Amino acid sequence: MTMLLNALQADITCLQVDAIVNAANESLLGGGGVDGAIHRAAGPGLLEECRRLGGCPTGEARITAGYRLPARHVIHTVGPVWRGGRHGEAELLAACYRNSLQLAARHGLHSLAFPCISTGIYGYPAEEAAQIAVTTVREALHGSALREVLFCCFSATDLAIYRRLLGL
Numbered sequence: 535m536t537m538l539l540n541a542l543q544a545d546i547t548c549l550q551v552d553a554i555v556n557a558a559n560e561s562l563l564g565g566g567g568v569d570g571a572i573h574r575a576a577g578p579g580l581l582e583e584c585r586r587l588g589g590c591p592t593g594e595a596r597i598t599a600g601y602r603l604p605a606r607h608v609i610h611t612v613g614p615v616w617r618g619g620r621h622g623e624a625e626l627l628a629a630c631y632r633n634s635l636q637l638a639a640r641h642g643l644h645s646l647a648f649p650c651i652s653t654g655i656y657g658y659p660a661e662e663a664a665q666i667a668v669t670t671v672r673e674a675l676h677g678s679a680l681r682e683v684l685f686c687c688f689s690a691t692d693l694a695i696y697r698r699l700l701g702l
Contacts, residue, residue, distance in 0.1 A: 539671065541685040541696035547575035549686060552643035553597070553607035555634050557651045560589050560612050562596065567654040568688070572608060576601040580608065593629035597637045607643065609634045613652030616659065624666055627652055631670040638680060645682040650692050660692055668699045 546554050546568060556572045559565045562584040564573035573580055579601040587610075590596045595611040611634050614626040630651050638646050648667065652658035664685075671683055685700075687693040696702075 538682045539668075539675075539685075539700055540682070541687060541693055541700055541702060543687045543690060543693040545571070546647055546649050546686040547571055547603055549647045549684065550604045551645040551647045551682070551684065552605065553600070553609050553638055553641075553646050554603065554605045554686075555595075555646065555648045555651070556608050556610045557649050557654070557656075558590065558610040558612050560591065562587055562590050562610050568649045572603070576603050576608065584610070593626040593633065595630065595633040595637050597641060605647070607641065609637050609646070611651065613656055613658065616652065616657035619662070623652075623658065624662075627658065627663060627666050628670040631667055632674050635671065635674045635678065635680065635683075639678055642679065644680060645684075646680060647684040647686045649686055650688065653692070661695055664692070664695045664699055668696070 557568050583598045587596050590612050592612045598608050600606050611630040613630050614623040653660050653663045685696045
């Protein structure tokens with residue numbers, strides 16, 4: 535089976551994939567950036583379901599329905615806040631990608647879109663975060679049923695980093 539890894543610049547809330555990944559905070563109750571955009575686009579049902587989940591620790595992931603999104607599911611993962619790189623940030627960020635992919639596999643999903651986790655208000659340097667994302671996804675996908683993983687970038691600068699790392 536051919537696996538497609540790609541990067542694009544788009545609004546993640548408009549993508550028609552089995553699941554989009556939300557760069558959430560530990561409460562899962564919405565916030566700024568991509569988290570706020572996903573909650574606004576999905577509607578109040580997402581917030582209600584997230585309340586029932588009771589939060590999510592950094593590095594872990596939870597799955598919900600997609601509600602009014604074109605994606606059937608939202609996988610919420612909590613990335614680390616950048617504190618200089620010596621506080622386990624790389625391991626926690628890699629865990630976000632691994633745990634999201636494991637949830638997708640457990641739910642029989644075939645297409646998934648990731649935002650640039652932790653690079654917004656959490657301050658993770660974009661180049662380092664993208665290297666972790668691409669390396670972790672490539673390693674975790676061996677033997678996976680996933681057919682398509684997209685790295686959905688908000689900025690042209692982020693897109694250029696991912697395209698270079700993916701050899702596109």
